[in-house]
Amino acid sequence: MTFDKKALLLGTLISVGAATTATAGPTINGAGATFPTPIYQRWFAELSRAGGARVNYQSVGSGAGIRQFVAGTVDFGASDEPIKPSEAAKVKRGVVQFPAVGGTIAIAYNKPGCDLKLTQAQAAAIFLGKITDWSALKCGKGKITVVHRSDGSGTTYAFTNSLAAFSPQWKAKVGSGKSVQWPVGVGGKGNEGVSAVLSSTPGSLGYVNQSFVTGALRAAALQNKAGNFVKPGFRSGSAALNRITLDNNLAGEDFNPAGAESYPITTLTWVLAYRNSNGAKASELREVFNYMLSNKAQGLADNLGYVPLRGDILKMAKAAVVNVNR
Numbered sequence: 001m002t003f004d005k006k007a008l009l010l011g012t013l014i015s016v017g018a019a020t021t022a023t024a025g026p027t028i029n030g031a032g033a034t035f036p037t038p039i040y041q042r043w044f045a046e047l048s049r050a051g052g053a054r055v056n057y058q059s060v061g062s063g064a065g066i067r068q069f070v071a072g073t074v075d076f077g078a079s080d081e082p083i084k085p086s087e088a089a090k091v092k093r094g095v096v097q098f099p100a101v102g103g104t105i106a107i108a109y110n111k112p113g114c115d116l117k118l119t120q121a122q123a124a125a126i127f128l129g130k131i132t133d134w135s136a137l138k139c140g141k142g143k144i145t146v147v148h149r150s151d152g153s154g155t156t157y158a159f160t161n162s163l164a165a166f167s168p169q170w171k172a173k174v175g176s177g178k179s180v181q182w183p184v185g186v187g188g189k190g191n192e193g194v195s196a197v198l199s200s201t202p203g204s205l206g207y208v209n210q211s212f213v214t215g216a217l218r219a220a221a222l223q224n225k226a227g228n229f230v231k232p233g234f235r236s237g238s239a240a241l242n243r244i245t246l247d248n249n250l251a252g253e254d255f256n257p258a259g260a261e262s263y264p265i266t267t268l269t270w271v272l273a274y275r276n277s278n279g280a281k282a283s284e285l286r287e288v289f290n291y292m293l294s295n296k297a298q299g300l301a302d303n304l305g306y307v308p309l310r311g312d313i314l315k316m317a318k319a320a321v322v323n324v325n326r
Helices: 005-010 037-049 062-071 120-128 154-166 168-173 190-199 234-241 279-292 311-321
Strands: 013-016 027-032 054-059 076-079 095-110 145-149 186-188 204-209 221-223 266-274
Touching: 027 062, 027 279, 037 054, 037 190, 037 279, 062 076, 062 154, 062 266, 095 154, 095 190, 095 234, 095 279, 095 311, 120 145, 120 154, 120 168, 120 221, 145 154, 145 190, 154 168, 154 204, 154 266, 186 190, 190 204, 234 266, 266 279, 279 311
Parallel strands: 027 054, 027 076, 145 186, 145 204
Antiparallel strands: 013 054, 076 266, 095 204, 095 266
16 A cells, blocks of 8 residues: 555645645645545645646545535535535535545454454444454454444444444444444544554454555455355445446445445545635646546556446546536
8 A cells, every 4th residue: 555654643634745836726625534545645646746736635534524615614525425415505605526436344353363254244243242252253262342433434424324234223223324322342533543443453343444454454254235245345346336326416325235246335435526616726626626537546446445436427426527616
């Protein structure tokens, strides 16, 4: 992986392209989801090196990103959950929402020698605190330390919605959302924080974007709706994304997709832009967004642990960018 974990852990502000010449255009400021941070960092660095727009992206979580977008303190927001109509109604400049890339949410674990396979019922039971020892999963003995997000998170939104689809008990007891009352576990801020806790805690298990499964961490094979055990990745994520249909606001989700090869916790991540009153930054914003959706940028997704957009989803996203006006 190419991103600097230490920088991400010590500070969430990612400033890309600061060394470009004084003749460069205005800096674009964005904030939101941690889920796409590694690929956003790579994209924005590539764009800057090619002489394009400069982007500062603050990896603060989907909840904070939407709040900053609604407040108008950024040039664009980013979220792993589509913006709610009630939130969009507060944005007088109008909202242009489009998916930027796809990704899988891995159930990551730090248990050397364990090749973990989880049924959907087991996955829910772990986060409900019903399964507490690795022996119940045929992975030796020892307490399972569950790790979850401590901040408002679109990753949590997608993950808890999938658990609700897997387990009626989870749906009734905990439910779903960017923040929930976790029955068990310790928290970490951002995908970076959860990954750090997992990496430093043998016997731990939690959920992160696939791109954060590095070092001592491994991703569990998770049973899908068809009954097959699949690991997160390009092929299984693509199979799942093909099941998603976008609505008029380019929102769309399937928290337990059908298909023999589909990975069951696969999601899109969205960019939130202003429709109007972007002023002199309008052309730079369109440049950034068009680059993110280009074949070159999407072609980097697989190697960075993401799922590239294809077909109708990509066409609809590209069409939305033209609505970002001056």
